[in-house]
Amino acid sequence: MANSTTTNPIILDTFTSAIDLGDSLFGDTNAPMKISEMVWEAPTTVAHEATVKDGGGNVVFYKKCAVAHNGGNPENVGWVRGLTVDISGVGSGKIIIRLE
Secondary structure, three states: OOOEOOOOOEEEOOOOOOEEHHHHHHOOOOOEEEEEEEEEEOOOOOOOEEEEEOOOOOEEEEEEOOOOOOOOOOEOOEEEEOOEEOOOOEOOOEEEEEEO
16 A cells, blocks of 8 residues: 555554655655644564654654554644654554644
8 A cells, every 4th residue: 555645634654754744744854833643553573663753753643552452542743843754664564644
């Protein structure tokens, strides 16, 4: 499947290259956006991790899988300046982001 960045919620499930949502959505790595909900779904392996950063490289969302194929609880992230996922930022599963 491919990343879906033109819908709300945004669904990221392909991590073969770095993702810069600020640039993709608004043409600015540090574009302000309000995230009402972010969740990591269906990680396949215990100990896989998911890390999402703002445009400045600060971690705004981090999870480590304790039970494979288990969905996480949505988190309200709030306002951020940009949103990025490094190429190795998500071990498996998908990140779902709901913009407000």
